[in-house]
Amino acid sequence: MKLDEAKKRFIGEWGTFGSQWGVNRTMAQAHALLMVSAKPLSAEEVMEQLNISRGNANMNLRALIDWALVKKTHIPGERKEFFVAEKNIWKVTRQVIKERKRRELEPLKNMIAELKVDVEVDSDEGKEFKKMMEELEQFATAADTTLDRLVESDRQWLFNSLLKFMSK
Amino acid sequence: MKLDEAKKRFIGEWGTFGSQWGVNRTMAQAHALLMVSAKPLSAEEVMEQLNISRGNANMNLRALIDWALVKKTHIPGERKEFFVAEKNIWKVTRQVIKERKRRELEPLKNMIAELKVDVEVDSDEGKEFKKMMEELEQFATAADTTLDRLVESDRQWLFNSLLKFMSK
């Protein structure tokens, strides 16, 4: 298989994968394109390679920057801006976990905590509801702390934890 | 806060949370509704509580059954079918991980393995690409095995691993 074809397939699949995870397909594709690109690419080049409009390229590249998965760069002698992706997959994963935790898990925890406190528990059903909220809170807290540890830890974390399990 | 209002807020938020994770909002809401419901509900009741059509209720309840998050039940003397959700949040999480792993991680792993083998590595860029695929594969495998362990393990896993980290 030619390199170009392999890259295209990877970009396509990564886009599909992303869209299953609530990430806009084009954003995931742009990320994949930059991940497998040896050199920084200009907005123009991203437009051409993905067959998308200028506006679309601009919007999705900025979203990637917002997620801290891509950085702007300058090339001496060039006026254009160029874009480079973080290529270390562990760093990428940690960054994604960090952002999603902040954007999603925290609001959820706040909501649960609030409902747990505010709800009237006069009926049996009320007590059941409160119990469910307490379990959810316990779960969210455990997940939160574990993910924090993962984000703070070095790239070996997953392997280490894996080895521990293997040797049990 | 009245129990009904608390339930409504929970259902709404759970729907939002789900839609950020690529799950149809209504499906997540139906799941939430059944999670906080003390009794099995009929399709009719789900329609009423969520203000959705018969077809929509049917489709999403079946999707929940397909994900093994909800089961059909019968109530003596009633002809209708009723629906109950798995209420143990650890079981729910394990089930979701299991399904998504199967539906998403496995195809991704296959694709990467294929590209890694098939790609021509005559150029430096080709070598770079292959290296990236190898890193991705390594990562996917580590994630896969760790998630398998998590799915197979009992509900204490997260707490145990948490304690280990705490005591380091």
Next chain:
DNA sequence: TTGTATTTTCAAAAGGTTCTGAAAATTCAA
């Protein structure tokens, strides 16, 4: 400054997903 290259914005269009509701199919008590 001025003029050109480049980036950003955003209203409208396109595309995709979800929902509705009525008709068809199924189930089951009698």
Next chain:
DNA sequence: TTGAATTTTCAGAACCTTTTGAAAATACAA
């Protein structure tokens, strides 16, 4: 069987998200 209750299906409508592309804004060399 029959027929009423219940569930399923699916084409079209509604809704939501993404994309386009041209105009406005910005950056910068001269």
